[in-house]
Amino acid sequence: MSTLSTPSFLASGQCLICDRVNQADAVVCCACGAPMTLINEAIEQQREPRIITILGESNVGKTVYLGFLLDMLSKRAGGLEAIPKGAYSVNLQQAVIAYMSARQFPPKTPLEVDHWKWAYYQVRRQKELDEEWFDLLLPDMAGEALAEEIETPQTYRAITGLLSKSMGALLLIDAAVAASGSPHPDYFALKLMSYVDKAFAIGRGARAKNPIAVVLCKADYCPECFDNPRVFAQTNLNRLWNLCDSRFQNVEFFAASTVGALGFATSDSGQVIPMPLHAAPRGIMEPFEWILGRIQAD
Amino acid sequence: MDSGSNSGRLNAVASRRADGAKVVGIDQAIFTCIRTPMGQGYRVVAASRGLRAKESSEIVTHAPSGDGLCDEGPEPVGISFFPLQSGRFCILHSRYAGAEPTGRGGQRAYTRAFVLDAEQLARFGNSPFQVLRAAYAAGTLVADLKPPTTLPTVDLLPQPPQIAMRLAEAVHEPGTVWLCHLMDKLLAGDTLIVTADINLPRLADALLAAIPAPLRTTISFSAGVRFSVGRTYRLSVLSGSTEPIERLLRGQPACVLDLTQAEPLHTELTHAWAIAANRLLQTGRAVELAAFTAHRFSAADAHAVEAVGRAILVCEDARTCDTTGLIRTVVARLQGKANGPLDAELTEELVQLATGRLTEAIPQARRPVLDEAWQTLCTLRHTSPRIERFKDETIRSIVLRTSEAAPMEAIAMASQAVRAGLEIIRSSEWAALEATLSERAGKWLAAANAETLPWARQVLQGWLVHAINERNMAEILKCVDERVEQEETAPTPPES
Numbered sequence: 001m002s003t004l005s006t007p008s009f010l011a012s013g014q015c016l017i018c019d020r021v022n023q024a025d026a027v028v029c030c031a032c033g034a035p036m037t038l039i040n041e042a043i044e045q046q047r048e049p050r051i052i053t054i055l056g057e058s059n060v061g062k063t064v065y066l067g068f069l070l071d072m073l074s075k076r077a078g079g080l081e082a083i084p085k086g087a088y089s090v091n092l093q094q095a096v097i098a099y100m101s102a103r104q105f106p107p108k109t110p111l112e113v114d115h116w117k118w119a120y121y122q123v124r125r126q127k128e129l130d131e132e133w134f135d136l137l138l139p140d141m142a143g144e145a146l147a148e149e150i151e152t153p154q155t156y157r158a159i160t161g162l163l164s165k166s167m168g169a170l171l172l173i174d175a176a177v178a179a180s181g182s183p184h185p186d187y188f189a190l191k192l193m194s195y196v197d198k199a200f201a202i203g204r205g206a207r208a209k210n211p212i213a214v215v216l217c218k219a220d221y222c223p224e225c226f227d228n229p230r231v232f233a234q235t236n237l238n239r240l241w242n243l244c245d246s247r248f249q250n251v252e253f254f255a256a257s258t259v260g261a262l263g264f265a266t267s268d269s270g271q272v273i274p275m276p277l278h279a280a281p282r283g284i285m286e287p288f289e290w291i292l293g294r295i296q297a298d
Numbered sequence: 299m300d301s302g303s304n305s306g307r308l309n310a311v312a313s314r315r316a317d318g319a320k321v322v323g324i325d326q327a328i329f330t331c332i333r334t335p336m337g338q339g340y341r342v343v344a345a346s347r348g349l350r351a352k353e354s355s356e357i358v359t360h361a362p363s364g365d366g367l368c369d370e371g372p373e374p375v376g377i378s379f380f381p382l383q384s385g386r387f388c389i390l391h392s393r394y395a396g397a398e399p400t401g402r403g404g405q406r407a408y409t410r411a412f413v414l415d416a417e418q419l420a421r422f423g424n425s426p427f428q429v430l431r432a433a434y435a436a437g438t439l440v441a442d443l444k445p446p447t448t449l450p451t452v453d454l455l456p457q458p459p460q461i462a463m464r465l466a467e468a469v470h471e472p473g474t475v476w477l478c479h480l481m482d483k484l485l486a487g488d489t490l491i492v493t494a495d496i497n498l499p500r501l502a503d504a505l506l507a508a509i510p511a512p513l514r515t516t517i518s519f520s521a522g523v524r525f526s527v528g529r530t531y532r533l534s535v536l537s538g539s540t541e542p543i544e545r546l547l548r549g550q551p552a553c554v555l556d557l558t559q560a561e562p563l564h565t566e567l568t569h570a571w572a573i574a575a576n577r578l579l580q581t582g583r584a585v586e587l588a589a590f591t592a593h594r595f596s597a598a599d600a601h602a603v604e605a606v607g608r609a610i611l612v613c614e615d616a617r618t619c620d621t622t623g624l625i626r627t628v629v630a631r632l633q634g635k636a637n638g639p640l641d642a643e644l645t646e647e648l649v650q651l652a653t654g655r656l657t658e659a660i661p662q663a664r665r666p667v668l669d670e671a672w673q674t675l676c677t678l679r680h681t682s683p684r685i686e687r688f689k690d691e692t693i694r695s696i697v698l699r700t701s702e703a704a705p706m707e708a709i710a711m712a713s714q715a716v717r718a719g720l721e722i723i724r725s726s727e728w729a730a731l732e733a734t735l736s737e738r739a740g741k742w743l744a745a746a747n748a749e750t751l752p753w754a755r756q757v758l759q760g761w762l763v764h765a766i767n768e769r770n771m772a773e774i775l776k777c778v779d780e781r782v783e784q785e786e787t788a789p790t791p792p793e794s
Binding site for chain 2 (some may be wrong): 012022023024025026028030032033037057058059105106107108110111112113114115142143144147148151152155156184188247257267269271273274
């Protein structure tokens with residue numbers, strides 16, 4: 001490996017997420033818990049990665065969605081060529097696919113930042129061989145940590161830092177719960193987008209420009225979601241819809257699902273356990289491709 | 299936080315139950331994963347009104363989530379203690395409460411948080427474990443998966459700490475060497491991560507018990523909770539291998555120790571308190587150490603823990619050193635400035651110890667030990683009123699003890715002391731001593747051997763110069779003169 005000079009915007013030992021300067025041999029950032037290998041990868045690539053943050057409440061399906069997305073990218077889906085940087089980038093998709101193959105949902109993502117999985121990928125369009133590679137950083141964060149950060153900002157510096165440096169965001173919402181009439185997903189999304197509004201704000205009164213893909217997950221429960229996600233959102237997530245209309249320039253709505261059929265088992269203690277009988281990913285790539293397109297257009 | 303209430307009402311320091319017992323009303327909260335109308339996932343699901351929003355956030359970042367305990371036992375428990383930014387303190391008691399509710403495997407962590415201010419914590423000897431024992435006694439540590447959103451403050455009754463028992467247990471597990479080594483590191487300011495295959499909370503409890511109570515609030519810790527870089531404690535007690543933790547902590551100042559090893563790599567202790575504690579524990583005096591940590595060490599001594607440790611060691615060494623060394627030790631202590639009330643108290647104890655030992659040892663000592671020790675004492679220079687008082691009291695005590703068996707010897711020693719520079723300032727105490735010497739000298743004279751009379755006269759004449767009650771001494775001297783004269787004029791028995 002040739003010796004590279006460090007770009008001015010990157011410094012060895014400086015956390016890529018919170019900018020805190022750590023010891024040269026630190027494995028995780030002492031301030032936010034993000035892995036220091038991220039900055040090393042960025043320095044090696046001589047460019048800062050474009051961060052796309054996956055946001056969503058606990059149990060909405062962020063880990064499964066991201067795992068499938070990364071796996072599909074690895075298989076060059078959507079005409080995209082993607083290369084994982086470091087073995088750690090493969091951990092998430094491997095875990096998700098392994099669990100789903102065994103007809104189980106992957107374990108809950110821990111609240112502790114140093115236990116999150118981070119994916120660092122080099123991506124370019126397969127056909128455009130002369131197109132420059134760009135780097136993507138996709139962290140899988142815990143929904144509860146995000147909820148706490150929304151309630152009390154700066155609780156999780158990793159989230160604060162991630163959002164402040166994100167070029168775009170994927171906001172996952174439980175379409176099944178929304179379709180059942182519960183206002184909870186709408187309220188959570190409203191709070192979340194209010195928080196994101198502050199993070200992406202570019203000036204007083206100005207609407208945020210960062211592309212945000214609102215992904216209506218578990219849409220297999222409510223197939224009408226696939227027909228017209230925008231109408232679905234306007235109907236069932238009206239508060240969110242209105243806020244997006246007022247405060248964000250670049251929002252699009254998508255429907256997605258990963259599970260083809262769901263079964264239910266009962267444990268010895270009487271707990272009902274949902275079991276994915278087979279995977280049928282649908283609408284996974286589209287939100288990502290849309291965001292990518294928006295980012296590249298800028 | 300689901301309760302959302304933030305009235306800021308402070309708890310009363312203490313109130314009385316119906317039976318008259320003085321209880322402490324403490325804020326509490328529950329952090330776990332349940333589904334409620336307000337949401338799902340791990341969060342603070344219930345809290346008392348006095349809990350502030352920021353405090354709630356700190357509970358979220360410190361409490362373990364699913365499978366977050368590292369104890370492999372049948373009923374694992376995790377305990378954490380840390381200061382809050384509000385100035386209060388938080389104690390977390392974590393356990394498992396059934397399976398993770400969304401069916402994704404693993405166990406559901408359930409944490410009961412207790413938030414209390416410094417004054418309230420002091421009621422429990424600054425020991426989070428005492429708080430939890432009181433909570434257990436109050437039935438508050440039971441997992442409640444359908445709690446009301448707003449909890450009442452919990453009334454806890456402080457119980458006797460039983461520090462000595464905890465220290466005695468720690469002598470067996472993890473053992474005195476490890477216990478003092480960990481204490482040494484903590485007191486030196488190190489961040490300590492300890493892996494062990496013993497009862498983790500009990501180890502943390504014993505460590506805190508060996509540290510003076512006022513300092514316990516500075517030792518944030520977790521025991522039995524899975525390690526996370528985001529949760530920074532002064533002390534983390536875990537099970538499992540040290541390797542992953544060492545990897546995570548690379549580049550950060552922390553000391554990782556594995557208690558499954560027979561003993562530490564480097565056993566030399568550096569902090570005086572740890573050395574003193576080690577001495578007391580090695581000699582089977584856990585009760586004494588407990589008395590220091592639980593009662594004798596006050597908040598006013600908090601800045602001088604190392605000085606107090608040194609004072610304890612000095613007192614310990616003084617028990618076995620020779621008489622001359624003992625005098626020098628006392629003088630050295632008296633010349634220094636006291637570093638707090640306990641340091642001063644220990645110096646006073648040393649003085650009492652020295653006076654007692656010298657009083658017993660010197661009258662019975664054989665020359666030249668007697669000469670050396672006595673000379674050292676008599677020739678002490680009065681560099682401070684404390685040394686002057688020590689010298690005065692010790693000499694009087696020795697002279698008095700000597701006079702029980704040899705009153706003339708005692709008077710001679712008193713004269714010697716004065717000639718060496720002792721200033722008789724406390725005349726009332728010396729007057730009382732002189733009266734006793736006179737009485738005993740009189741009794742001695744009645745049975746004295748004629749051959750010793752000239753010497754006795756010499757001694758009394760020597761003391762008369764300094765006597766406080768000259769008439770008393772003059773009368774005894776007169777008696778001696780009369781007896782000497784009698785002996786001289788007595789007819790010589792004929793030779794047979």
